[in-house]
Amino acid sequence: MSRSAEVDAADVRGESGLARFAQRLAGWTEKWFPDAYVFALVGVVVVGAAxxxxxxxxxxxxxxxxxxxxxxxxxxLQMSMVVLTGYVVATSPPVARLIERLAHVPSSPRTAVAYVCLLAMSVSLLNWGLSLVFGGLLARAVARRxxxxxxxxALGAASFMGLGGVxxxxxxxxxxxxxxxxxxxxxxxxKITGVLDFGKTIFTWQSMLTALILIVLSVAICYFSAPRGEAVRTAADMGVDLDDEPPATEERTRPGEWLEHSRILPIVMFVLTIGWLVTEFMSKPxxxxxxxxxxxxxLFLMLGLFLHGTPRGFLQAVTKAVPAxxxxxxxxxxxxxxAAIMTQARGRGGVTVAEHITHFFTxxxxxxxxxxxxxxxxxxLGLFVPSGGGKWLVEAPYVMQSATDVQMNLGWTxxxxxxxxALPNLINPFFMLPLLAVLKLRARDIVGFTFLQFLLHLPVVILLVWLLGMTFSFEPPVQPAP
Incomplete structure (x- = not known):
């Protein structure tokens, strides 16, 4: 029997029934789920028909x-830049060196999986695009030990938990x-919500407590679900080459190329950005x-430029980030x-589709x-519309109106x-794609572990939104000054 067949047999013996079921689900998803863009097209057709x-x-x-x-x-454009800036920062030389040092901290296999999960989730609170690439590079660095x-x-699934959790x-x-x-x-x-700053949403103690609980839960699941013994499949077992290619060096043959390799320009740009940020804090809340x-x-774009050191290195990273x-x-x-069809196309009685859904929630x-x-x-809905911002634009008109009608706090809504x-991200592989490119894995390789996370996260999420929601009072929306 070949080494690959031996590993597959051991894998089957070592996996639980739940993990095997999740692997089958992942295989079915890869075979039958179309690209997320097709779901968006179907969504337009369904909304138009409605x-x-x-x-x-x-x-x-x-x-x-x-x-x-x-x-x-x-x-x-802004959401595209979130991905691009995260990728650029994560692939910069200083961050790459930091990742190599961090990879040598854990002392046991299970601890290593939990550790990757903890860092990926922590970084995702700063930038979800950064978390994907940072987590993937950290998983590779740990696997190289x-x-x-x-x-x-398990390492790959742990590195995805920022997108699947918080x-x-x-x-x-x-x-x-x-x-x-x-x-x-x-x-x-x-018109419905007014402006809700972070003080009413992500910086409430209820939101921060929820993030802490979900991080602790995810890390614990990663630790206890990490395969041991014969069930372990290393990167070598899976045919994954972990050797990273060094960046290509180029000779400077023209005067203009000296500016492309200048370290002064990025420093000046970053100093200007910090200066602007200081003036903002001095003049605004x-x-x-x-x-x-x-x-x-x-800030993240100029930080990426500064960390890459030269315009040439920065632009090379941007080029690699654009496909994502x-x-x-x-x-x-x-x-x-x-969203426009749902809120603007009025039918019988002058009522829109969004207003009908609003009445249902109310x-x-x-x-x-x-x-x-x-x-x-x-x-x-996230299983079929895998986009946090895009899906919110579809949901917000009727969900926020319903929240106002039932006197639910808008920030908590x-x-x-x-x-x-984040829950459907643990099943739908759409947002895994940039990470999978870094890991050189298929979605089905890690969805077995993320599906387990989904099953255990779901009841906790339901309990948290219910219990913590009772600690809020309703506040009327505040419209921005003209």
Whole structure:
């Protein structure tokens, strides 16, 4: 029997029934689930059909589609930049050296898996794009160690837990960033919610406690579910080459290339950025500055330039990062069109599809039932619309109106969405793609472990949104100054 066959047989003997079921589910998903863009196209068709059934004319539906398609062009660019800046920072030489040092901290295989999970989730609170690449590079660095025999699949799943657990409770939370940035909100949502800065969403003690609980839970699951003995499959067993290619060095043959390799220009740009940031904190409330999506992206972009040291190194990293933004660029306009059809295409009685859904959620009654149903609905919809920001733009018009109707705190409603939104990422492989490229694995290799996380996270999430929701009081929306 070959080494590969021996490993496969051992793998089957060592895995639990739940893990084997999850592997089958992952295989089925890879075979039958189309690309996420197809789901977005189907979503537009379904929403358009719903508007027609509701009595809207084809002309009104078409006008809503075309009129809303580019409503969120600025936000589409911003979300693409979250991915790009995270990738650029994570692949910079200083961060690469830091990752190599961090990889030698854990002393046992199980501890190593839990450790990767902890760091990936912690980094995701700063930037979810950074977490994907950082976590993947850390998993590879741990797997390269000669003194530890660690299951590479478990390491890969652990490195994804930032996206599968708490990213939406951090600074790059799409929904929280949208609600804190008036220009990113559609007029319909802005009228309902007003502006909600981070003090009303991710910086509430309830949100931070939720993040802590989910991190502890995820790390514990990673630790106790890491395969041992014959069930371990290393990167070598899976045919993964862990040797990273050194960056290519180029000779400078033209005067203009000296500027491309200049270390002065990045330093000047970073100093200017820090100077701007200081003036912002001196002239505006701290929460306003921290909640600024444009400021956040400027800081991370210039930090990436500074850490790469030269314009040439920075641009090479940007070139590698751009493909990871493709899904956002082509999908978000469709989400904007969906939102426009739902909120603008009026049918019989002048009622829109969004208003019908609003009535359904409002009829749920008290805030406890509302919180649980919204969380479950968000998780279910996320299986088919794998985008935190895009999906929020579809949900927000009716969810936030319903929250107002049942007197649920609007900031906590955003966090209910954020807490539940990460759950489908543990099953749907869409956001795993950049990480899988780093790990050189397939989705089915790690979904068995992330599906276990999903099963254990779901009841905890439902309990948290219900119990913590009762600690809030309703606050009327505050409209931005003209």
């Amino acid at each position: 508007a027609l059934i509701n009595g809207a004319s084809p002309k009104v539906v078409a006008e809503s589609f075309g009129g809303g398609f580019w409503d969120l062009a600025a936000f589409t 000669d003194d530890l025999v660690v299951d590479y699949r 990213w939406a409770l951090g600074l790059s939370s799409s929904a929280a960033q949208i609600q804190a940035t008036p220009d990113s909100l559609t007029p319909e949502v802005l 701290a929460l306003t500055v921290v909640s600024s999506l444009n400021g956040y992206l400027l 933004t493709a899904g956002i660029l082509v999908q978000f306009p469709l989400y904007a069109a969906m 009829n749920l009654g008290d805030g406890g039932a509302f919180a649980i149903v919204v969380a479950l609905y968000t998780a279910l 955003v966090q209910i969405y954020n807490i539940a939104e």
